[in-house]
Amino acid sequence: MRRSLVNDPDDLVVEALEGLALAHPTLVRYDAEHGFVARATPARDKVGLVSGGGSGHEPLHAGFVGHGMLDVAVPGAVFASPTALQLYDATRAADAGRGVLHIVKNYTGDVINFTVARELADEDDDIATEVVLVDDDLATEADDDDPDAPGRRGTAAVVAVEKICGAAAEEGADLGTLAELGRRVAGRARSMAFAIEAGTHPGDSRPAFDLEADEVELGVGIHGERGRSRVPFGPADELVARLVDPLLEALRPARGSGVIAIVNGLGSTYPLELRAAARAVHRGVTGRGVGVDRFLVGSYVTSLDMHGVSVTLLPSDDELLRLWDAPVRTPALTW
Amino acid sequence: MRRSLVNDPDDLVVEALEGLALAHPTLVRYDAEHGFVARATPARDKVGLVSGGGSGHEPLHAGFVGHGMLDVAVPGAVFASPTALQLYDATRAADAGRGVLHIVKNYTGDVINFTVARELADEDDDIATEVVLVDDDLATEADDDDPDAPGRRGTAAVVAVEKICGAAAEEGADLGTLAELGRRVAGRARSMAFAIEAGTHPGDSRPAFDLEADEVELGVGIHGERGRSRVPFGPADELVARLVDPLLEALRPARGSGVIAIVNGLGSTYPLELRAAARAVHRGVTGRGVGVDRFLVGSYVTSLDMHGVSVTLLPSDDELLRLWDAPVRTPALTW
Amino acid sequence: MNARDTALDPGFGERWTRAMITAFVAEADRLGELDRLAGDGDFGRNLTSAFGRVSQEVAAADPTTYAAWLTCVSRGFLGTGGTSGPLFGMFFRELARCADGDEPTVAELGQGLAAGLATVQRYGKAEVGHKTMVDALAPAVDALTSSGGSLRDAAEAADEGARSTAEIIARRGRASYVGEASRGVLDPGAVAMAMVLALAADAAG
Amino acid sequence: MNARDTALDPGFGERWTRAMITAFVAEADRLGELDRLAGDGDFGRNLTSAFGRVSQEVAAADPTTYAAWLTCVSRGFLGTGGTSGPLFGMFFRELARCADGDEPTVAELGQGLAAGLATVQRYGKAEVGHKTMVDALAPAVDALTSSGGSLRDAAEAADEGARSTAEIIARRGRASYVGEASRGVLDPGAVAMAMVLALAADAAG
Ligand SMILES: Nc1ncnc2c1ncn2[C@@H]1O[C@H](COP(=O)(O)OP(=O)(O)O)[C@@H](O)[C@H]1O
Ligand SMILES: Nc1ncnc2c1ncn2[C@@H]1O[C@H](COP(=O)(O)OP(=O)(O)O)[C@@H](O)[C@H]1O
Ligand SMILES: [Mg+2]
Ligand SMILES: [Mg+2]
Ligand SMILES: [Mg+2]
Ligand SMILES: [Mg+2]
Numbered sequence A, B: 001m002r003r004s005l006v007n008d009p010d011d012l013v014v015e016a017l018e019g020l021a022l023a024h025p026t027l028v029r030y031d032a033e034h035g036f037v038a039r040a041t042p043a044r045d046k047v048g049l050v051s052g053g054g055s056g057h058e059p060l061h062a063g064f065v066g067h068g069m070l071d072v073a074v075p076g077a078v079f080a081s082p083t084a085l086q087l088y089d090a091t092r093a094a095d096a097g098r099g100v101l102h103i104v105k106n107y108t109g110d111v112i113n114f115t116v117a118r119e120l121a122d123e124d125d126d127i128a129t130e131v132v133l134v135d136d137d138l139a140t141e142a143d144d145d146d147p148d149a150p151g152r153r154g155t156a157a158v159v160a161v162e163k164i165c166g167a168a169a170e171e172g173a174d175l176g177t178l179a180e181l182g183r184r185v186a187g188r189a190r191s192m193a194f195a196i197e198a199g200t201h202p203g204d205s206r207p208a209f210d211l212e213a214d215e216v217e218l219g220v221g222i223h224g225e226r227g228r229s230r231v232p233f234g235p236a237d238e239l240v241a242r243l244v245d246p247l248l249e250a251l252r253p254a255r256g257s258g259v260i261a262i263v264n265g266l267g268s269t270y271p272l273e274l275r276a277a278a279r280a281v282h283r284g285v286t287g288r289g290v291g292v293d294r295f296l297v298g299s300y301v302t303s304l305d306m307h308g309v310s311v312t313l314l315p316s317d318d319e320l321l322r323l324w325d326a327p328v329r330t331p332a333l334t335w
Numbered sequence C, D: 001m002n003a004r005d006t007a008l009d010p011g012f013g014e015r016w017t018r019a020m021i022t023a024f025v026a027e028a029d030r031l032g033e034l035d036r037l038a039g040d041g042d043f044g045r046n047l048t049s050a051f052g053r054v055s056q057e058v059a060a061a062d063p064t065t066y067a068a069w070l071t072c073v074s075r076g077f078l079g080t081g082g083t084s085g086p087l088f089g090m091f092f093r094e095l096a097r098c099a100d101g102d103e104p105t106v107a108e109l110g111q112g113l114a115a116g117l118a119t120v121q122r123y124g125k126a127e128v129g130h131k132t133m134v135d136a137l138a139p140a141v142d143a144l145t146s147s148g149g150s151l152r153d154a155a156e157a158a159d160e161g162a163r164s165t166a167e168i169i170a171r172r173g174r175a176s177y178v179g180e181a182s183r184g185v186l187d188p189g190a191v192a193m194a195m196v197l198a199l200a201a202d203a204a205g
Helices: A009-023 A084-094 A108-125 A157-170 A175-188 A236-251 A271-286 A318-325 B009-023 B084-094 B108-125 B157-171 B175-188 B236-251 B271-286 B318-325 C012-037 C043-061 C066-078 C084-096 C106-124 C134-144 C151-167 C174-182 C188-204 D012-037 D043-061 D066-078 D084-097 D106-124 D134-144 D151-167 D174-182 D188-204
Strands: A028-031 A036-039 A048-055 A072-078 A100-105 A129-134 A190-197 A215-218 A229-232 A258-265 A291-298 A307-315 B028-031 B036-039 B048-055 B072-078 B100-105 B129-134 B190-197 B215-218 B229-232 B258-265 B291-298 B307-315
Touching: A009 A028, A009 A036, A009 A072, A009 B271, A009 B291, A036 A084, A048 A084, A048 A108, A048 A157, A072 A084, A084 A100, A084 A108, A084 C066, A084 C084, A100 A108, A100 A157, A100 A175, A108 A129, A108 C084, A108 C106, A129 A157, A129 A175, A157 A175, A157 A258, A157 A307, A157 A318, A175 A307, A190 A236, A236 A271, A236 A307, A258 A271, A258 A318, A271 A291, A271 A307, A271 B009, A291 A318, A291 B009, B009 B028, B009 B036, B009 B072, B036 B084, B048 B084, B048 B108, B048 B157, B072 B084, B084 B100, B084 B108, B084 D066, B084 D084, B100 B108, B100 B157, B100 B175, B108 B129, B108 D084, B108 D106, B129 B157, B129 B175, B157 B175, B157 B258, B157 B307, B157 B318, B175 B307, B190 B236, B236 B271, B236 B307, B258 B271, B258 B318, B271 B291, B271 B307, B291 B318, C012 C043, C012 C066, C012 C174, C012 C188, C043 C066, C043 C084, C043 C188, C066 C084, C084 C106, C084 C188, C106 C134, C106 C151, C134 C151, C134 C188, C151 C188, D012 D043, D012 D066, D012 D174, D012 D188, D043 D066, D043 D084, D043 D188, D066 D084, D084 D106, D084 D188, D106 D134, D106 D151, D134 D151, D134 D188, D151 D188
Parallel strands: A048 A072, A048 A100, A100 A129, A258 A291, B048 B072, B048 B100, B100 B129, B258 B291
Antiparallel strands: A028 A036, A036 A072, A190 A215, A190 A307, A215 A229, A258 A307, B028 B036, B036 B072, B190 B215, B190 B307, B215 B229, B258 B307
């Protein structure tokens, strides 16, 4: 039996956004009328960065609003895209005269609603916009070349895109440069996840899917959907290898090169587990002669209380590392 | 059925410490030989701050090692005190010639082992030490005056003690001043927690205790022990009120005064829940005419994957707020 | 001057909008049930929420022209989730923009519907036969433009197109995930689109 | 010169330490079982781990004097968890410090035991009758100091004290949480303390 700490599940997202703003009044404000979270003090003379998507993935995206990352984050209902109007209002709020970059995880609803918002912003307000589509989830790489296939899902690589583009925007990069940079990051990064327990919708009493004691769901997404396959439960190091090996296989980083690695808890993975998983990822990567140049370990892109881990690898270079290291000051990421 | 992401449960703590150090190489290092976590770059010419206790409460304490907080953190096995020798070695490592402050949560094993370590450090190394005992858990306040009662348990207020003493130490405060300051914080702060699901020992398949669907454990500690009473399950706002009301009752802050509030997830509480709980706490406190001067919301003092929330209230004053706001740079807390 | 180039009776935009509010709130459950049978079941709630917003927009904007009324409908949908929200929202946006004067002519409506179809297809990439709102909208556009028919003809073509969706399996939207199970079930978006056209014909008188 | 003021035979510290390593590793399970019956069950593991560390310390320090041998025992316990770790650790630390020369005299051992008792009580706040190691240690100190007895007398007093713990309920340590359930069970810490004294008497010859 699973229970959530909620009042009316329909109010949860809004109450949580109010709570976030109360906890970080110097960093963010929640605009209840328009349904977005913006910096407490709007930035000037830079390209605005907007991201958004369904709720249930916290701290994504509202936790990344602040200096060095997003200007505005737009939350939908749990696992549902924000609406086109929310995104349009957010785009207007984020524009400081130098245009707005949309960072969009690849899900049909998100893609359509962001596209509509850009069209409205262009036609009605003459705001220049660009989009970076984040599609890093290796588990959903199409096996054939079905032109109708929705393509890889967007998952934790979105944090790297937001961080790196956020730093470049702060430095004054223009819209076109940011879009190119974001696409470079998104194009390189790949992720993969497994779950040993599914997440539970607030108010439900059962997880989204059941697993037997000897099963692990490999290639899970972040919306309660099933993964690509089931593999036997086993020691953490073995399970982590099932993520790291295919990622290295897909990316084929050269020996002597380096990556930015993100080891991400999916919701209820606790720090002892996550840190031990980080160790396993580090050994897996360095064991192939590839350096872990930067290492982000924590629960950043979650699926309610899903119990599991995702690993993201992003081959690095000097520019990416410099932007990664640039100062950031948001509710969920500060350095 | 519960499962953990582990290799051999006996190796979990050490593997996690290695993972922590790999994730934050610029902030901390793990000294495997002596069993502690220290700053990557030792501080000079300041009083050393050492804390520690059983593992399973991450990010406490190792996540708070760094500029503006601890110098050394000493982890025991899961829910078990570190040993006297570990604490002694840590005390020697933390000493930069101006003495060492021990910040100790009130549990018999921790108290004895820290005391032994101070005695060894004094007798064998002539290191001046002081101790701040943190005993904030209102749920364990003795009803009678049994002289043998172990007193209130130490829980999340330890984060405030470490943050505030850490800032003062960085400013150059001497050992006696720090001890007094820490005791003032510990003496004022009170906490209380509830759980809607107990934590599960790594490797176990069942939580430490069972709860019926209509029950909540009120007054839980962080070691899998039962709480003080069971109350009916209900909306989050009602459950949160069962923490806030007795805390305000005990502290009786004057109308117009303010508090530093910590809303803390106990392990698997996910951000939507925690933020909504933060909103409820904020309303509960401000509804009594008391301001929330500072607000820390996150999972900082956990009990493996326990599902629940603790609330800590610390009546504030200008000095405490100044020290709270001072810069801090640790794996789990940075501003 | 051809009847197609005469503006529709004053108040057409208002009559059409009000009729849609009434009809869709009444039919939301039935349409939601179709989405439950072969989709993800949220279409009814999406419609209720869209027209709730339409009513709010009307109250706030106090529209007087056709364009202003239809803009309220567009914004209602654009403030709603699902796939149908942005698709209907941009569809009605094209319709709102089709009139030069206070009320559109039938020819302008035809151009608006054609632009709306193009927009829906640009976003949704659905062709006729993919079991979507396009299956109702495309024949209606055809009836009104290429075939030079009346609004009533267009509504009838849309109705026929919507009925045809029962026999096919979905290739777009959530219903495409259920494959064969969608056969035998009408596509709720197509049925809704047919209703939109029937209500337009009614409102035109 | 009184026999009490003659240093014990050379090698006493080494014989005693080695005997403790052997005996406690052999008896760990039995003592752990007592802690399982009325405590939290970890005393056996704590002992195994403590004497594992003692062996490591011996290997690393290569002790030659009594003080050095007993310091290894002390450090073994101080590097071990539980309540017994620091209590035994500080107890043996006092014993390590009691000798002026290479080996202690019986009188010095008596003073060491008395200091050890004081330390254990300072940390643990247990009195005789609280069902702890104090119930074995206090009578041994008494036999050796106030009563002027031999090491063997002290060991016998400790043994008797340990036996007496069966009849009482615990007032200190984890066993105090189980209340009446601890009655009838020997206190493992007291039994261990009695073993320590018996092995000392054996080693003294
Ligand atoms: N790609 C598409 N192009 C055109 N119409 C579509 C498309 N996908 C779905 N639809 C229409 O949307 C309707 C479902 O709307 P709704 O339930 O709100 O969306 P969702 O599928 O996101 O839950 C379908 O009945 C169909 O007519
Ligand atoms: N306060 C105390 N003073 C003296 N001895 C104690 C005290 N508490 C426990 N002990 C001794 O420690 C023994 C238990 O040791 P151990 O199992 O290692 O500790 P824990 O109770 O922490 O699990 C008991 O049998 C008792 O003799
Ligand atoms: Mg639907
Ligand atoms: Mg839907
Ligand atoms: Mg024990
Ligand atoms: Mg114990």
